[in-house]
Amino acid sequence: MTEQLIIGVMGGGTATAGDIETAFRLGSLIAEQGWVLLNGGRNSGIMEASARGARGHGGLTVGILPDDNCSRVSEFITIPILTGMGNARNCINVLSSDIVVACPGGAGTLSEIALALKSNKEVILLNFDIGKPFDQYVNEGLLYYAETPEEVIEKIKKISKNY
Amino acid sequence: MTEQLIIGVMGGGTATAGDIETAFRLGSLIAEQGWVLLNGGRNSGIMEASARGARGHGGLTVGILPDDNCSRVSEFITIPILTGMGNARNCINVLSSDIVVACPGGAGTLSEIALALKSNKEVILLNFDIGKPFDQYVNEGLLYYAETPEEVIEKIKKISKNY
Amino acid sequence: MTEQLIIGVMGGGTATAGDIETAFRLGSLIAEQGWVLLNGGRNSGIMEASARGARGHGGLTVGILPDDNCSRVSEFITIPILTGMGNARNCINVLSSDIVVACPGGAGTLSEIALALKSNKEVILLNFDIGKPFDQYVNEGLLYYAETPEEVIEKIKKISKNY
Amino acid sequence: MTEQLIIGVMGGGTATAGDIETAFRLGSLIAEQGWVLLNGGRNSGIMEASARGARGHGGLTVGILPDDNCSRVSEFITIPILTGMGNARNCINVLSSDIVVACPGGAGTLSEIALALKSNKEVILLNFDIGKPFDQYVNEGLLYYAETPEEVIEKIKKISKNY
Numbered sequence: 242m243t244e245q246l247i248i249g250v251m252g253g254g255t256a257t258a259g260d261i262e263t264a265f266r267l268g269s270l271i272a273e274q275g276w277v278l279l280n281g282g283r284n285s286g287i288m289e290a291s292a293r294g295a296r297g298h299g300g301l302t303v304g305i306l307p308d309d310n311c312s313r314v315s316e317f318i319t320i321p322i323l324t325g326m327g328n329a330r331n332c333i334n335v336l337s338s339d340i341v342v343a344c345p346g347g348a349g350t351l352s353e354i355a356l357a358l359k360s361n362k363e364v365i366l367l368n369f370d371i372g373k374p375f376d377q378y379v380n381e382g383l384l385y386y387a388e389t390p391e392e393v394i395e396k397i398k399k400i401s402k403n404y
Numbered sequence: 405m406t407e408q409l410i411i412g413v414m415g416g417g418t419a420t421a422g423d424i425e426t427a428f429r430l431g432s433l434i435a436e437q438g439w440v441l442l443n444g445g446r447n448s449g450i451m452e453a454s455a456r457g458a459r460g461h462g463g464l465t466v467g468i469l470p471d472d473n474c475s476r477v478s479e480f481i482t483i484p485i486l487t488g489m490g491n492a493r494n495c496i497n498v499l500s501s502d503i504v505v506a507c508p509g510g511a512g513t514l515s516e517i518a519l520a521l522k523s524n525k526e527v528i529l530l531n532f533d534i535g536k537p538f539d540q541y542v543n544e545g546l547l548y549y550a551e552t553p554e555e556v557i558e559k560i561k562k563i564s565k566n567y
Numbered sequence: 568m569t570e571q572l573i574i575g576v577m578g579g580g581t582a583t584a585g586d587i588e589t590a591f592r593l594g595s596l597i598a599e600q601g602w603v604l605l606n607g608g609r610n611s612g613i614m615e616a617s618a619r620g621a622r623g624h625g626g627l628t629v630g631i632l633p634d635d636n637c638s639r640v641s642e643f644i645t646i647p648i649l650t651g652m653g654n655a656r657n658c659i660n661v662l663s664s665d666i667v668v669a670c671p672g673g674a675g676t677l678s679e680i681a682l683a684l685k686s687n688k689e690v691i692l693l694n695f696d697i698g699k700p701f702d703q704y705v706n707e708g709l710l711y712y713a714e715t716p717e718e719v720i721e722k723i724k725k726i727s728k729n730y
Numbered sequence: 731m732t733e734q735l736i737i738g739v740m741g742g743g744t745a746t747a748g749d750i751e752t753a754f755r756l757g758s759l760i761a762e763q764g765w766v767l768l769n770g771g772r773n774s775g776i777m778e779a780s781a782r783g784a785r786g787h788g789g790l791t792v793g794i795l796p797d798d799n800c801s802r803v804s805e806f807i808t809i810p811i812l813t814g815m816g817n818a819r820n821c822i823n824v825l826s827s828d829i830v831v832a833c834p835g836g837a838g839t840l841s842e843i844a845l846a847l848k849s850n851k852e853v854i855l856l857n858f859d860i861g862k863p864f865d866q867y868v869n870e871g872l873l874y875y876a877e878t879p880e881e882v883i884e885k886i887k888k889i890s891k892n893y
Contacts, residue, residue, distance in 0.1 A: 352518035359511035681841035
């Protein structure tokens with residue numbers, strides 16, 4: 242692990258008002274801990290909200306974009322990484338995060354959860370019930386459920402103490 | 405779509421004897437239809453079994469490998485594509501398949517199902533119940549359940565008629 | 568190495584009439600040897616010409632496309648691999664080829680030559696003088712010059728005998 | 731372009747003492763301008779030297795690694811991006827840089843220069859003569875030669891004024 246903890250925040254490009262608010266709060270708390278926030282970098286949904294929260298609280302934000310140009314990057318991203326690789330960038334998202342937090346989302350978010358687990362990376366689900374097919378990873382201690390951003394922060398502290 | 409239908413067969417690198425047998429039969433039937441079988445290319449689990457079935461019945465098999473060398477390629481792969489990209493190759497698997505069939509597997513297979521749906525690609529689940537988080541894609545007509553290889557073949561014929 | 572030799576043919580998306588004719592002849596000769604031809608898969612320049620030559624002489628052709636769809640694939644490609652990764656697919660081109668042949672081209676082709684050499688893959692330049700910065704690889708016996716498609720075929724036979 | 735200029739510094743994983751010193755000075759000057767330095771992230775050659783220079787002068791450094799883990803990351807990298815994609819990460823290096831500077835190197839560096847030019851990205855060569863095959867890009871005003879880090883900085887200022 243590198244000196245600064247990098248927390249990946251995944252979630253839908255479209256999201257409910259409640260999930261947007263939660264992602265914003267999660268981003269704020271991550272920044273307040275001095276951690277780097279990493280996400281998919283686009284100007285929508287959970288990506289925009291979590292980056293906005295982090296930047297508004299003095300945080301550094303890294304966005305790993307599927308695009309080869311900056312036309313859809315969120316203005317709250319400090320460092321945009323342009324991959325030009327479409328969804329293959331989802332692998333980079335999870336490999337580059339010390340711990341992955343997944344907010345509610347669709348197939349893209351589910352792919353990131355699965356890719357993280359495949360790489361033996363810890364994943365914390367925030368208000369996102371993905372059910373049965375992932376149960377074995379809960380049992381293995383790789384996949385956790387949380388109900389609030391504050392609970393996520395506590396979980397990250399506990400996990401990262403073991404590094 | 406290209407002239408020859410390319411059917412992606414995903415599934416675990418480790419698998420039960422029953423799933424191995426089913427994957428072998430699926431590969432055989434795909435070859436008998438004159439379709440190309442595409443999978444992850446390694447010499448284990450569903451990959452090896454489906455390729456063995458297809459090659460044993462005169463089929464052409466393409467393996468998209470995570471590796472940058474041939475040390476773990478299945479001997480039943482006609483064309484090994486070496487990506488050197490780890491799990492990012494899962495995206496190529498689903499983009500290059502006209503239709504994706506998913507046999508039982510773990511996080512890697514779940515990531516391929518999710519990536520396929522994210523790219524609006526039809527996915528047929530063969531004896532693989534992935535439950536709730538994917539239900540919306542069943543409703544949208546992108547995700548289908550099947551119980552036998554024969555049922556998969558019928559479903560593929562029905563879907564591909566619309567191309 | 569796999570059972571069938573896979574020969575990568577690189578070169579410009581635009582090309583002179585003479586280079587097109589040479590690429591067509593190279594593709595024909597590759598097919599006559601029973602080798603698989605692999606290229607960038609698009610319907611233009613050296614890619615289209617070499618695939619057309621190979622298919623016209625009974626060969627199997629694999630195209631590794633930068634795109635995530637088939638809109639620009641050459642009709643002479645048997646197996647289109649859709650990467651959706653832009654130029655990052657250039658790495659896959661060279662890793663998946665047992666030996667790389669480079670016809671004249673621009674920056675894309677130069678990147679493929681460099682990536683092949685970086686991966687310790689033999690490269691044969693066909694009527695393509697790339698000069699000084701690559702001289703060390705000629706000295707190391709990784710980079711060869713040839714003036715005709717026939718000379719390329721002889722060189723491939725000599726190199727592949729060592730496998 | 732994003733708010734902060736991101737300068738990519740490419741060059742060999744092994745390098746002469748003189749090139750190491752020049753890369754260190756280039757990194758220092760980039761940091762003093764308030765620009766972000768991006769490179770290949772490893773703990774050797776031009777990568778380590780340029781990152782060390784930038785960090786020693788208060789700069790932010792981003793490393794795009796070929797690896798899927800941190801075992802070979804330079805200690806002078808603030809943000810390590812783990813791609814797990816081998817040389818395919820070279821594409822990300824150049825796409826994510828507003829301007830690319832290339833110090834002397836081998837095939838890897840040549841591939842990055844070529845990939846940058848292919849993406850219409852300006853490249854400044856620092857004491858690195860790559861000769862004839864790239865001459866057309868000098869004529870097109872995409873490729874520049876410089877002899878000192880100070881000259882590179884002036885060139886970057888001139889180019890980026892046009893954004």
